[in-house]
Amino acid sequence: MDELLAIMARLRDPADGCGWDLAQNFASVAPFTLEEAYEVADAIERGDLDDLREELGDLLFQVVFHARMAEEQGAFDFAAVAHGIAAKLVRRHPHVFGGERLADAAARARRWEELKDAEKAAKAARAGAAGSPGVMDDVPLALPALARAAKLGRRAARIGFDWPDASGARDKVAEELAELDAARAEGSRAAIEHELGDLLMAVTSLARHLDVDPEAALRAANGRFVSRFRHVEARARASGASDVATLESYWQEAKAGERPKG
Numbered sequence: 001m002d003e004l005l006a007i008m009a010r011l012r013d014p015a016d017g018c019g020w021d022l023a024q025n026f027a028s029v030a031p032f033t034l035e036e037a038y039e040v041a042d043a044i045e046r047g048d049l050d051d052l053r054e055e056l057g058d059l060l061f062q063v064v065f066h067a068r069m070a071e072e073q074g075a076f077d078f079a080a081v082a083h084g085i086a087a088k089l090v091r092r093h094p095h096v097f098g099g100e101r102l103a104d105a106a107a108r109a110r111r112w113e114e115l116k117d118a119e120k121a122a123k124a125a126r127a128g129a130a131g132s133p134g135v136m137d138d139v140p141l142a143l144p145a146l147a148r149a150a151k152l153g154r155r156a157a158r159i160g161f162d163w164p165d166a167s168g169a170r171d172k173v174a175e176e177l178a179e180l181d182a183a184r185a186e187g188s189r190a191a192i193e194h195e196l197g198d199l200l201m202a203v204t205s206l207a208r209h210l211d212v213d214p215e216a217a218l219r220a221a222n223g224r225f226v227s228r229f230r231h232v233e234a235r236a237r238a239s240g241a242s243d244v245a246t247l248e249s250y251w252q253e254a255k256a257g258e259r260p261k262g
Contacts, residue, residue, distance in 0.1 A: 004060070004061070004063060004064055005068075008064045008065060008068045009068065010154035012069070012072065018101075021065075023208050024065070024069070025069065026066060026069060029062065029065055029066060029069075030142075031193050032062060033059075033062040033066070034113055034142070036058045036059040036061075036062050037059060039055045039058065040055045040056060040059050041219075042055075043055045045216075045219065045223075046059055047219070059084075064078060067080075067081050067127065070200070082114065090246075091115065091119075091204070092112055092115045092116070093218075094111070094115075095108060101240050105114055113158060114143065120137070120138060135155045135156070135158055135159060136152060136155055136156075136262055138150050140154060144215060146200070146204065146214055146217040146218060147201065147214075149201050149204040149214075150204045150207065150208060150213070150214050150215065150216065153204055154208060155209055157208070161203065162205075163209065166206065166207060166209035166210055167209075168209075169202070169205045169206040169209045170201045171208055172200045172205065172206070173199065173203055173206055175197045175202075176195065176199040176202045177198075177199055178203075179195045179198065179199075180195040180198075182195075183195040224258065227254065229251075229254060230253055231250060231251075231252065231253065231254035232247055232250040232251050235250040235253070236250065
């Protein structure tokens with residue numbers, strides 16, 4: 001870790017550092033940080049541990065980069081980042097580090113959220129914010145829309161604004177789909193976009209009730225689509241077929257046996 005921090009300091013050295021690294025700021029580095037996080041997720045999904053090791057290093061470098069820029073401004077350094085997360089983990093695990101007894105996983109999850117809420121309230125008080133912080137206040141705008149929708153739904157559920165079970169969430173999907181059909185009949189593009197957004201939001205709610213991460217599910221579906229389409233492409237190239245019915249039959253070939261068992 002010391003070696004990595006020293007390398008980062010050298011890269012940002014005003015006298016003989018790297019011109020590209022010196023030209024960066026928090027905003028310009030942020031897209032690379034997001035990209036590296038996605039590459040970590042991709043390595044995990046592919047089960048490639050060698051690649052995961054490398055991608056975790058790339059992601060760690062992003063943390064070091066941001067910390068170095070903050071240190072140059074006199075705000076904080078990497079040690080403060082590490083100490084901060086260590087303290088937070090201890091604080092949020094009183095059943096591990098504080099001797100507090102919690103009955104089960106559900107109780108631990110509730111306690112975790114209570115502690116997070118207390119931290120948010122304390123942070124708002126330090127900032128002089130008026131009133132109690134809302135449950136949606138710190139859900140990042142920069143999250144992918146699907147992931148953010150899922151998180152907003154989880155936050156709403158914390159105060160009881162939720163369907164009691166998956167059946168209610170499934171009915172909501174059907175309701176939003178009917179409203180989308182009505183918007184299509186109306187022919188208003190704005191209405192179609194509005195109702196399609198509501199439908200996607202309802203799907204994330206159904207995913208939560210089914211204990212499925214919608215972002216992960218969609219990434220996996222993307223992978224299946226690419227795999228199936230490559231099969232269709234190869235078969236079409238070999239046969240010369242281009243009609244929809246034949247291409248669909250190739251698609252079904254690729255799909256056959258793909259559904260998980262159990």
